[in-house]
Amino acid sequence: MIASVLPTYSRAPLTFTSGSGAWLTEADGRRFLDLGAGIAVNALGHAHPALVAALTAQAQSLWHVSNLYHIPAQQKLADLLVEHTFADTVFFTNSGTEACELAVKMARKYWYDKGQPDRTEIITFTGSFHGRSSAGIAAAGSEKMTKGFGPLLPGFTHLDFGDHDALTLAAARDNIAAIMVEPVQGEGGIRPLPDVCLKGLRDLCDRHGILMILDEVQCGMGRTGKLFAHEWAGITPDIMMVAKGIGGGFPLGAVLANENAASGMSAGTHGSTYGGNPLACAVGCAVMEIVADPAFLAEVNRKAGLLRQKLEGLVAAHPDVFVAVRGSGLMLGLKCKATNTDIVKAGYDQGVLTVPAADNVIRLLPPLTITDEEIGQAVARLDAVALHMQSEDA
Numbered sequence: 001m002i003a004s005v006l007p008t009y010s011r012a013p014l015t016f017t018s019g020s021g022a023w024l025t026e027a028d029g030r031r032f033l034d035l036g037a038g039i040a041v042n043a044l045g046h047a048h049p050a051l052v053a054a055l056t057a058q059a060q061s062l063w064h065v066s067n068l069y070h071i072p073a074q075q076k077l078a079d080l081l082v083e084h085t086f087a088d089t090v091f092f093t094n095s096g097t098e099a100c101e102l103a104v105k106m107a108r109k110y111w112y113d114k115g116q117p118d119r120t121e122i123i124t125f126t127g128s129f130h131g132r133s134s135a136g137i138a139a140a141g142s143e144k145m146t147k148g149f150g151p152l153l154p155g156f157t158h159l160d161f162g163d164h165d166a167l168t169l170a171a172a173r174d175n176i177a178a179i180m181v182e183p184v185q186g187e188g189g190i191r192p193l194p195d196v197c198l199k200g201l202r203d204l205c206d207r208h209g210i211l212m213i214l215d216e217v218q219c220g221m222g223r224t225g226k227l228f229a230h231e232w233a234g235i236t237p238d239i240m241m242v243a244k245g246i247g248g249g250f251p252l253g254a255v256l257a258n259e260n261a262a263s264g265m266s267a268g269t270h271g272s273t274y275g276g277n278p279l280a281c282a283v284g285c286a287v288m289e290i291v292a293d294p295a296f297l298a299e300v301n302r303k304a305g306l307l308r309q310k311l312e313g314l315v316a317a318h319p320d321v322f323v324a325v326r327g328s329g330l331m332l333g334l335k336c337k338a339t340n341t342d343i344v345k346a347g348y349d350q351g352v353l354t355v356p357a358a359d360n361v362i363r364l365l366p367p368l369t370i371t372d373e374e375i376g377q378a379v380a381r382l383d384a385v386a387l388h389m390q391s392e393d394a
């Protein structure tokens with residue numbers, strides 16, 4: 001008999017009942033150091049007092065009104081995002097996938113309104129992940145996600161990550177509407193796009209008038225030590241997808257855009273019942289007020305340096321288990337020699353949570369509020385995991 005919850009997830013034998021900061025407590029009382037943070041969602045850890053206060057205050061006055069009316073928390077969050085980013089305008093969604101849907105629609109509508117309705121093709125890259133909707137899986141294009149779900153939404157050109165020649169050729173085609181890319185691939189195995197490549201992509205887009213869509217669903221909101229990862233390269237996109245960390249655990253996403261890219265999205269062209277809901281936006285404002293503070297981001301960078309240095313030591317000490325550290329800020333990956341899912345599982349016995357990714361990588365995406373002491377504990381626990389893996393091998 002099928003499970004009452006559709007069995008699309010393979011779940012670990014763990015049930016968490018509460019969380020505080022970087023820690024989760026299991027139903028049996030065991031405590032786990034959470035280096036997954038809900039896959040980069042709990043940017044401020046679990047039960048952050050400012051977020052709890054924002055959510056409960058909003059819950060006591062108004063949970064939901066539709067977008068038929070003005071929503072002050074939504075306006076405030078949009079103003080904050082516009083103030084701190086390249087964007088002139090923001091549309092709120094409930095998830096990253098929904099942000100992907102709008103990014104695709106916005107790019108195509110832009111060219112339609114410019115009198116080029118055939119300019120619909122979007123260039124994407126192997127190893128990317130943009131969500132599980134029909135547009136999301138068609139955008140990523142991997143067989144694993146698309147098999148059995150055809151016919152796929154047309155209009156995506158998939159290029160090999162790093163194949164500059166193919167990119168130069170494809171971008172010159174007259175039907176290219178946009179290029180969509182993650183500055184740091186998350187699901188793809190923590191693969192950062194070097195700054196020089198991001199700059200090169202921006203130049204290429206400018207040369208051909210192509211819109212640049214950045215997917216910062218996983219790497220945005222302070223995760224790499226800048227508010228958004230593209231800031232390291234000193235470039236700005238035309239459209240950007242955001243989710244995960246922006247709600248700190250409350251479902252919230254957004255599409256940010258400059259005025260030009262958003263010009264086709266007039267009244268009635270897009271909508272969402274829950275997108276920009278008062279509860280979500282009240283929490284989103286509280287997250288933004290903390291994460292956009294330069295002093296907070298400086299701390300993320302300092303702690304990222306500390307974690308990375310300790311992880312380099314871990315890799316050097318266990319060459320049979322780990323191969324290398326990669327990533328940016330507190331979005332780090334350990335490329336493994338042993339099977340990544342075995343390492344994640346071994347972590348359960350040592351009270352440490354990590355997340356597997358493609359390319360035999362485990363992801364470390366701790367809350368941005370993790371302390372130095374917790375970083376020490378995290379690496380000590382990973383060291384115990386590695387010792388266990390070695391003893392299994394012997």
Ligand SMILES: Cc1ncc(COP(=O)(O)O)c(C=O)c1O
Pocket residue numbers: 039094095096097098100129130131132182186187215216217218219243244
């Ligand atoms: C880069 C990226 N884009 C889009 C998504 C989809 O976001 P969501 O799961 O919120 O729909 C994800 C989720 O992992 C992601 O990492």
